[in-house]
Amino acid sequence: MPDTSAMLRLPDTPSFPLASGVALPAGHRFAPTAVLSLRLGDMTLTAQGGPVPTAQAGREGACAWALPPLLLHGRYSLDVRPELENPVDSGGSLMPLGQAPPSPGDPLFLNLDDATREQHLAAARKERTRLIAESPNGFRLVSTYYRFNEHYNTAFTSGYMNGWERGGVTAQMAVDTADAMGDDTKVVNKPDVIKKVDGKDVTYNENAFTQHNTLKTAMLHLAKAAKKKNDPVAEQEYMDASAASDEFATRVKDRTGNDKKQITPRTAPEIRKAVREAPADGKRRVSVADPDVYLDPDRYLDRVEREGSGALPPGMDREDLRHIQRVRAAIIAADAARLALVGEAYHQGTFQAVVEGATATATTGDDGPPVWIDVHVPEPVLDFDDSGWQGEVAAAARARIASMRFIAVLLRESIRERVAAAARTAHPSFAPPSTRGGRQEEDE
DSSP, rough: OOOGGGEEEEEOOEEEEEEEEEHHHTTTTTTEEEEEEEEEEEEEEOOSOOOOEEESSSSSTTEEEOOOOEEEEEEEEEEEEEEOOOSSSSTOOOOOOOOOOOOOOOOOOOOHHHHHHHHHHHHHHHHHHHHHHHHHHHHHHHHHHHHHHHOOOOOHHHSSSTTTTTTGHHHHHHHHHHHHHHHHTTTTSSSBBBSSSSSSSBBBHHHHHHHHHHHHHHHHHHHHHHHTTHHHHHHHHHHHHHHHHHHHHHHHHHHHHHOOOOOOOOOOHHHHHHHHHOOOOOOOOOOOTTTHHOOOOOHHHHHHHHHHHSSTTOOOOHHHHHHHHHHHHHHHHHHHHHOOOOOOEEEEEEEEOOOOOEEEEEEETTTTSSEEEEOOOOOOOEEOOOOTTHHHHHHHHHHHHHHHHHHHHHHHHHHHHHHHHHHHHHOTSSOOGGGGGSSSSOOO
């Protein structure tokens, strides 16, 4: 019997459509063709091997360690449903493949209470009024925001802004911004790092420009969805919303000397001055990456791996591409979960993957326990037991699964989250070597 205490359970995936128009054998109740989809569930993750010695991570109070090979095991279901029926087919049978506990999510972090949130909103409204009154540029800035506010809100309500509040960073940015708006001597974008509980520290600037990529990925996904629905008006509106976010980011860089890595601390009066004195010719000087970067980041990451950093899109680094890849995969999963496609099991079986090369880094506090833990996990390569697959269903499933890299990205992020949570709680298979067993090891 396997040691279940050493296992981590991963949540089931939604049902991902693979292909339509897939031919079924004569006599099948959905013949002649059907929509084929894939679900993964009953997934467990088990460490294969013992502890690995710790090593310094290059800065005081930090250690890094290699994780043993991780065995991912689960069950899959290839489902079919009629081509022309409602996406929710109540005549099918879609039983859960497994029961995993809810996501452990992030550990406790700063959250704004209602009173503080209302204070921040009041400060934002006051600043909005001031911008409108002070200059035509301020009026244009506010007007552009409200022109696209509904489009940006759609990204949030659709579950596309995955990780926006992760680690309490956005909440802390809100505090810093509100404080600076009320005190002309305070800096809005402090150069100090914002302490995250679930991962590496980031600065105000890093998070701001990273979340710009999150928003742009969502806008271009919505534009593509509108195009598929033959809605050119909505498509153009989302493209315009994406372009507006680009222009804002470019203006920030040009007028304040700030970008993701370059931090030029600015007070509220300095920012207002930059808005007032921006060129009023209306010309847009926006340098951005190809939209395909946000719709197919895998292709660009593969190119960078082959050709080096010279192949990076303009203004981006590898982590930008990885972030877009994570956001893109989460958006696809959110769409699949919302559709709740129901079908009938056609082939079911098991799959597995051995994930090697995973690493973790921890920073410890004064009292010993980790302050944060960051886990790096390679993409798992899934090995399906497909010995029973036959016909066009088999051909379509193999081809589509091989091309749907986002599934591996989703599983990678799920593994990363589960392992980081286990390490924070001193799980013997995943904890920093110095805290295994729930206690600090003694020096020999």
